[in-house]
Amino acid sequence: MPAYIHHEPRDRRARRLKDARADQSPASRRDQQQTEQIALLRCQLGNSRQERRRLQEQVDAAATVIAVLLAENTALREQAVERSAVIVPLARP
Template structure:
């Protein structure tokens, strides 16, 4: 069956499922088409048979519309979209953390500069020599 043009593994599997476990039920291609519900409708065909054919064709279309490869592609597209969303969220988080780090660096630099200025001011204040009077120096 797979040697036929246009018949792939999905099509062959669906046809074999339609044939069932009794291949002797099909004496010709016409009987196989009738079993699948795709034979041309003749004058003696009932409405029930036509409805069954329509149902079989609808089921066939639903199976053929998304092959396993298409389902896998769809799944990969969904996974890729999720990965992209997570990547964007991670980038936003990294930007926030970088902004916080930059702010902390500015605060630390400012505090260090203020500390150095205060230390210089304190050093000048304690380095001043206060002359003592002679009378005060003799008592010591």
């Protein structure tokens, strides 16, 4: 049992060295870069969604205005047709 206790600190040191080397390995750096890239892409996605919502609100507002103008235009055209259809009798000499 004393041999196990004697080797425990050496095992911990070995694990720390191994972990330190693993953090500097190309695979670890690649994983870190991928994690950073994913975080950046998530941020960009959030910004894009916010911009899409803003633009959708503008499109909805424009569609409402167009619908109102179309209704007014139709009403004015109907009024113009009704006025032009009025027959005014001419006075006979």
